Amino acid sequence: MILQKIQTFIDKQALFQADDRLLLAISGGIDSVVLLYLLLELGYQPALIHCNFQLRGQASEADENFIKTLADKHHLAVYTKRFETEEVAKNQGVSIQMMARDQRYAYFEEIRSEYNYDYILTAHHLDDRIETFLLNFLRGTGFAGLRSIPSSNQFIRRPLLFINRQEILDYQAAHQIDFREDESNTSDKYKRNFLRHHVLPKLYELSPQLAHTAQQNFERFDEMFLLYQERVDELKAQMMLEKEDEIRLDLVAIRSHPTKKSLLWSFMQNYDFTAEQQRQFLEAKKGTVLETEYYQALVGENELIIEKKKKLKPIIFWQKNQPSISLESGDQLSITLHSKMSNYKTNTSEIVLDVDRLQYPLKIRNWQAGDRFCPFGMKGKSQKLKDFFINNKINRLDRHKTPILVNGNDEIIWIIGYRMDDRYGIRDETENVGRIKYKSLLGN
Secondary structure: OHHHHHHHHHHHOOOOOOOOOEEEEOOOOHHHHHHHHHHHHOOOOOEEEEEEOOOOOHHHHHHHHHHHHHHHHOOOOEEEEEOOHHHHHHHHOOOHHHHHHHHHHHHHHHHHHHOOOOEEEOOOOHHHHHHHHHHHHHHOOOHHHHOOOOOEEOOEEOOOOOOOHHHHHHHHHHHOOOOOOOHHHHOOOOHHHHHHHHHHHHHHHHOOOHHHHHHHHHHHHHHHHHHHHHHHHHHHHHHEEEOOOOEEEEHHHHHOOOOHHHHHHHHHOOOOOOHHHHHHHHHOOOOOEEEOOOEEEEEOOOEEEEEEOOOOOOOEEEOOOOOEEEOOOOOEEEEEEEOOOOOOOOEOOEEEEEHHHOOOOEEEEOOOOOOEEOEOOOOOOOEEHHHHHHHOOOOHHHHOOOOEEEOOOOOEEEEOOOEEEHHHOOOOOOOOEEEEEEEOOOOO
């Protein structure tokens, strides 16, 4: 009976076909081992892939050996890899569970891509889906979180998602299938285990038809999500402009929409901003900047600008014998020497200066807190670079992209593309004149 149900589910959800190359993620636990035997009975021959996170000493080694023996018994290809999960998690300041998850899926995709497998199968089942639904609900979720675990996601396929844990236990007992037990599954220190051991059994007592009801609800959620996503995509096309290096959102249109909170969340869910930060975007004044680990966003007059954070650009040194130099962006600076002229003009892409005041090597760097310079034409009057940016309406995201030419004595020579420093202008006593040109890849 269960075999027919699984094949029907695979076909109905279009998870995979008989001639697809399948890679089964297998831990050695009851769920993934039972999935293997079900697939074999249905005539599939998946390759096996296993991650040894080395978190349980000899038990981790025994798990790996069990998988290799299982693969040999059924003449299946097997891929295994050992990870220094605990050490890497500590070095990167993340939880072991999060690191293990990242390592697992990165390895799965590496093998899938390298050996041309069509899909990766995991043994998530209906009780996993209910647990995830409850976890999402408890910590707060959008509509997508109500779906919990989908049956497919890119190259991931989950053929057991419609049956509950009891059906898996029944199949294992009937066929006397050996598997490995992870003792951490018995600990209630993890929220998921607490739900599994204490909450779910009570829900099944309260509603013996929970599995059937939950499956029906998830099917409705899936269909409703498709309708919801269709409308979100329509609004995204109207209110969101995605470029290679930035995303721009029409804040005026979003703020006036009756479902503005949900709409903004739908647009920004891939950029790691919290619900509280998103609430601030709806109310914040122009110039407000909020950040996550990987993204930063600026509230403009009528739009919200989101950019992926770039690593701090290294300082570029410009030696005296170099007539030109390339910046990290591909833009170029070049210097030429001239005899003293009667008419000196500067603009945003070209300056004329007293080269005898230059102390090599010159430096090209980004803005730093506390920077000051003397804007050309202000007769040596010093100004904070931050104030210059504000006065010239240069937003906080663009400030960090603006290259700055700095003398060897750390004085600013030129805010490239904007204003040179008055101290380096031509004077009556100037003997040697240099012309520095800035050439952008964009042609500016």
